[in-house]
Amino acid sequence: MGILVVGSVALDTVKTPFGQVEEALGGSATYFSTSASYFTDVKVVAVVGEDFPETHIKFLKTRNVDLKGLMRSPGKTFRWSGFYDYDLNRAHTLKTELNVFESFDPLLPDEYAGSDIVFLANIDPVLQRKVLGQVKSPRLVAADTMNYWIENRKDELLETLKLVDILTINESEARELSGEPNLVKAARKILSFGPRTLVVKRGEYGVLMFNDGRFFSAPAFPLESVFDPTGAGDTFAGGFMGYLASVMDWSDPNLRKALVMGSVMASFAVQDFSLGGIRGLDYKEIEGRFKGLRGVAHFEDL
Ligand code: AMP
Numbered sequence: 001m002g003i004l005v006v007g008s009v010a011l012d013t014v015k016t017p018f019g020q021v022e023e024a025l026g027g028s029a030t031y032f033s034t035s036a037s038y039f040t041d042v043k044v045v046a047v048v049g050e051d052f053p054e055t056h057i058k059f060l061k062t063r064n065v066d067l068k069g070l071m072r073s074p075g076k077t078f079r080w081s082g083f084y085d086y087d088l089n090r091a092h093t094l095k096t097e098l099n100v101f102e103s104f105d106p107l108l109p110d111e112y113a114g115s116d117i118v119f120l121a122n123i124d125p126v127l128q129r130k131v132l133g134q135v136k137s138p139r140l141v142a143a144d145t146m147n148y149w150i151e152n153r154k155d156e157l158l159e160t161l162k163l164v165d166i167l168t169i170n171e172s173e174a175r176e177l178s179g180e181p182n183l184v185k186a187a188r189k190i191l192s193f194g195p196r197t198l199v200v201k202r203g204e205y206g207v208l209m210f211n212d213g214r215f216f217s218a219p220a221f222p223l224e225s226v227f228d229p230t231g232a233g234d235t236f237a238g239g240f241m242g243y244l245a246s247v248m249d250w251s252d253p254n255l256r257k258a259l260v261m262g263s264v265m266a267s268f269a270v271q272d273f274s275l276g277g278i279r280g281l282d283y284k285e286i287e288g289r290f291k292g293l294r295g296v297a298h299f300e301d302l
Pocket of ligand 1: 028146234
């Protein structure tokens, strides 16, 4: 079993009101695969440049992430730099340097073609489709994206969405993608683009799920100190998809549990810069927060 993910592997320069890092390990596929690795096997398709530090590769290997699909190409690694104000729900991008991703033409290792679950993490939607097209008969396809691709590759993104079962996206991106300020209307419109299930990430306010006319809300784990929200969305997706892969059943009760698991994983990610919050978790800590979140959201009938 396991999950195949395509997305960015990056060097991030990030500033928040609580500190900053330069050229730290980041990228949508990196956060996703580290998070999902607590639940299932993960195979990564991505590209890095000659400058990508070997220590980062070693770290991903310690999480048992399969890196046969991670290419190293001449040129520089993808770089993203951004900052956050006190409103940590909103990332401000300073620079996106695609570098080796600009000419990346992925050819999947043979053993990746039989993957059952595919996660198209935030990256060029053309690349998302190129990877998905090489998987023979996936049983579950989920995707993420961001304003950069909504603004620069909307038509290509809409083509990708036709092939996707679940879309995870943040609140402002849901509004931007649909052109609808009201979230319920935005959700209905996005579901008409293809996905059966839509997950809207709302930072410290939690997550909403829309599927088959049903609506479910999970809170974020209440934390006193948040240092860096970078990667929270991808880490959420790793917990969400990782849980689904571990049970291989995406009925509504499991989707709900997966959503809570995603929130739990994201809560660890924001407690440190880069991958610091999710590098070396103990499964007991994950379970503990999962149970804690049940208490936060549970109430009796009237
Ligand atoms: P998030 O979970 O949305 O906070 O994702 C943050 C990660 O996305 C960072 O580690 C960045 O390296 C990566 N990223 C930022 N912009 C892009 C982009 N346009 N395409 C792919 N990955 C990106």
